[in-house]
Amino acid sequence: MLRRSLLAVAVAATLAMAPPALAQGGAPIPVGAIEILSGPNAAYGTAIRAGLELALEEVNAQGVLGRKIALTVEDSAANKDQAINAARKLIGRDKVVAIIGPTLSNEMFAVGPVANERKIPIIGTSTTAAGITEIGPYVFRTSLPESDVIPVTLARAKARGVKTVALMYANDDAFSKSGFDTMKAAAEKAGLTILAIESFGSKDTDFSAQLTKIRALKPDAVSISALVEPVSGVLLQARQLGFGKETLFVGGNGSNSPKLGEIAGTAADGLLVGSPWFVGKDDPANQAFVTRFRAKNGRDPDQFAAQAYDCMHILADAITRAGAAEPAKIRDALLETKYSGVMGPFTFTQGRDPASTEGVVVLAMQGGKFGVAPQ
Amino acid sequence: MLAQQLVNGVLLGAVYALFALGFTLMFGVLRVINLTYGFYFSAGALLALWMARQGAPIWLALPLAALGAGCVAVVLDWVLLTRLRRIQAPELSSLMVTLGGVLALYSALTSWLGPDIRRLPPDLVAADAFHIGEVRVTAAQLLILGATTLLVAALLALMRGTRLGLAIRAMAEKPDAAQLMGIDTGRAAALVSFISGCLAGAGGVLIGLNFNAIHPYMGEAMMLRGFVVIIVGGLGDIRGALLAGLALGVIEVMTAGYVSSGLKEAVAFLILVAVLWTRPSGLFGRAVLRRA
Numbered sequence: 108m109l110r111r112s113l114l115a116v117a118v119a120a121t122l123a124m125a126p127p128a129l130a131q132g133g134a135p136i137p138v139g140a141i142e143i144l145s146g147p148n149a150a151y152g153t154a155i156r157a158g159l160e161l162a163l164e165e166v167n168a169q170g171v172l173g174r175k176i177a178l179t180v181e182d183s184a185a186n187k188d189q190a191i192n193a194a195r196k197l198i199g200r201d202k203v204v205a206i207i208g209p210t211l212s213n214e215m216f217a218v219g220p221v222a223n224e225r226k227i228p229i230i231g232t233s234t235t236a237a238g239i240t241e242i243g244p245y246v247f248r249t250s251l252p253e254s255d256v257i258p259v260t261l262a263r264a265k266a267r268g269v270k271t272v273a274l275m276y277a278n279d280d281a282f283s284k285s286g287f288d289t290m291k292a293a294a295e296k297a298g299l300t301i302l303a304i305e306s307f308g309s310k311d312t313d314f315s316a317q318l319t320k321i322r323a324l325k326p327d328a329v330s331i332s333a334l335v336e337p338v339s340g341v342l343l344q345a346r347q348l349g350f351g352k353e354t355l356f357v358g359g360n361g362s363n364s365p366k367l368g369e370i371a372g373t374a375a376d377g378l379l380v381g382s383p384w385f386v387g388k389d390d391p392a393n394q395a396f397v398t399r400f401r402a403k404n405g406r407d408p409d410q411f412a413a414q415a416y417d418c419m420h421i422l423a424d425a426i427t428r429a430g431a432a433e434p435a436k437i438r439d440a441l442l443e444t445k446y447s448g449v450m451g452p453f454t455f456t457q458g459r460d461p462a463s464t465e466g467v468v469v470l471a472m473q474g475g476k477f478g479v480a481p482q
Numbered sequence: 483m484l485a486q487q488l489v490n491g492v493l494l495g496a497v498y499a500l501f502a503l504g505f506t507l508m509f510g511v512l513r514v515i516n517l518t519y520g521f522y523f524s525a526g527a528l529l530a531l532w533m534a535r536q537g538a539p540i541w542l543a544l545p546l547a548a549l550g551a552g553c554v555a556v557v558l559d560w561v562l563l564t565r566l567r568r569i570q571a572p573e574l575s576s577l578m579v580t581l582g583g584v585l586a587l588y589s590a591l592t593s594w595l596g597p598d599i600r601r602l603p604p605d606l607v608a609a610d611a612f613h614i615g616e617v618r619v620t621a622a623q624l625l626i627l628g629a630t631t632l633l634v635a636a637l638l639a640l641m642r643g644t645r646l647g648l649a650i651r652a653m654a655e656k657p658d659a660a661q662l663m664g665i666d667t668g669r670a671a672a673l674v675s676f677i678s679g680c681l682a683g684a685g686g687v688l689i690g691l692n693f694n695a696i697h698p699y700m701g702e703a704m705m706l707r708g709f710v711v712i713i714v715g716g717l718g719d720i721r722g723a724l725l726a727g728l729a730l731g732v733i734e735v736m737t738a739g740y741v742s743s744g745l746k747e748a749v750a751f752l753i754l755v756a757v758l759w760t761r762p763s764g765l766f767g768r769a770v771l772r773r774a
Contacts, residue, residue: 145589145592145593145597146592146597146699147597147697147699148597149592149596149597150597150598153597278744305738305743306743306744307743307746308746308747310703312689312693312695312703313490313494313497313693315490315493315494315735316487316490316491316734316735316736316737316738316739316743316746317738317739317743319483319486319487319490319739320483320487320738320739323483336599336695339599339694339695340693340694340695343693343694344693347611347618347620347623348486348618349611349618366598366599369598369601370599370600370601370694370695371694372601372604
């Protein structure tokens with residue numbers, strides 16, 4: 108005990124005597140992130156971390172309240188319990204003033220209440236399910252909820268003459284299920300006839316039974332709500348079973364990843380997906396982001412990296428405007444956000460969701476790559 | 483549609499059976515619930531992927547990857563289980579050791595190669611589908627069907643028709659007695675590990691080829707179904723695994739096709755519970771390896 112306090116004194120003395128380690132002085136502001144960094148869904152978390160880290164470099168180059176932000180990224184491994192433990196650790200031990208993440212809506216439904224109870228602002232960058240921000244007044248998101256994106260995509264499908272649709276979704280994941288609910292509501296609202304509703308598990312590799320059933324019904328379009336891996340599997344198998352160009356495939360937010368082309372290749376050609384962001388958007392802010400991201404990571408950013416990048420800037424901006432690294436003040440400042448980032452102009456609604464959908468772009472797969480969909 | 487659904491079911495069943503073959507062999511002979519089995523499956527697929535990217539054709543990549551996975555199996559079995567076998571530790575300890583081992587291996591593989599789903603080069607096997615009336619089957623699917631049949635036949639011939647098979651069966655029956663009869667049980671155990679690893683590796687390549695999804699955790703995803711198949715088929719029962727795999731595939735597809743796709747997952751485990759209640763030693767009520 109004695110030895111430990113001696114050690115503490117020694118460390119404190121050393122720190123006090125040392126010149127300020129950081130250019131602008133002051134202890135760094137602790138910020139936490141909880142993302143999926145291991146396991147089958149780690150692709151999302153690693154993209155998000157890359158986006159956060161790029162933004163962090165820019166933020167720290169300028170400084171926030173004359174200090175820097177110290178980001179601690181915890182791995183949730185797509186496991187709700189692990190995500191909750193990560194949140195408790197970040198709040199209890201690292202004393203973070205805000206949390207970014209977690210990656211999946213599933214995890215946010217578990218972690219959101221923990222952060223909200225401890226009055227720590229938590230901002231989802233990729234959580235698009237319905238009901239996320241209803242968890243409590245400290246829960247925000249910068250990702251457009253799927254309910255704002257899917258109607259835009261389905262309207263485009265309808266404009267191409269789609270009248271009947273079959274819906275497919277992964278039934279073991281909150282994100283996919285909520286996307287499906289939105290899809291179903293949007294399809295009904297758009298006046299499309301739903302011929303079949305089929306589900307699968309997000310780790311399934313065989314979808315032949317469901318696809319055979321759908322093929323017999325000959326719908327104009329098949330709309331899929333799932334993460335990119337099962338969506339790729341569905342498309343590959345659909346081609347094996349003889350689905351051709353006469354069927355339009357439509358994806359939810361999960362399909363909006365370059366991984367779709369990498370895994371499914373040309374099997375994904377023709378798929379339509381709505382996106383809050385696109386790598387090819389040619390405004391200067393976006394082009395600068397893409398160039399810097401490429402230089403740092405050696406690959407193109409995806410939507411998840413872009414959303415995370417904006418979120419880190421939005422948080423740093425809120426901390427600056429709050430005038431203090433205190434969670435309650437940051438929360439109030441977040442609500443007043445007026446930011447223009449790579450996703451376009453950004454403000455929060457009073458419900459802590461993004462306010463504007465003007466940035467939504469409808470994309471189509473061609474030759475294994477996304478491009479802006481022709482009208 | 484019924485014909486296509488039946489074909490879908492048989493193909494899915496062949497996938498399950500192919501995965502379960504080595505698993506049931508390992509279980510039946512070595513009496514170890516070896517959870518590293520799924521890792522051999524992933525390793526085989528990833529090895530074949532690497533070779534295919536170097537330009538190896540499938541007829542070369544498949545057997546080499548299978549042999550590679552077999553070697554991995556021998557080494558892992560030796561590292562993880564030799565000591566437990568020597569002190570005759572209870573079955574639960576080997577279960578826990580392999581569980582810990584396989585989780586460490588999956589994580590190591592993921593941090594090395596990344597979690598991304600990869601595909602074998604699309605032109606490795608002709609992508610053409612064969613039409614028989616309304617039914618479509620692809621070359622990769624036929625390859626799985628053929629390989630499963632061939633491997634089951636070869637395995638049965640090995641077990642029934644060779645001295646090595648006799649030694650393995652003797653060891654499955656009573657390891658102590660087998661040792662007293664002059665069988666080198668250590669070597670036989672290594673051989674069984676090797677064969678199981680090869681089977682898992684071959685399964686990984688073929689299944690990866692069919693579903694176009696190769697990633698470090700692909701073996702883990704198959705393990706639960708693998709358990710159902712070998713328990714329903716009877717532990718160590720090769721023909722049982724084949725029949726149970728086919729039955730499970732057909733039942734799952736029929737459930738998804740004609741009842742509800744939401745029940746597809748549940749039905750496998752309902753069958754497992756029902757079989758364990760009524761026929762605890764498996765649907766066929768005997769383990770070939772031990773009683774043949």
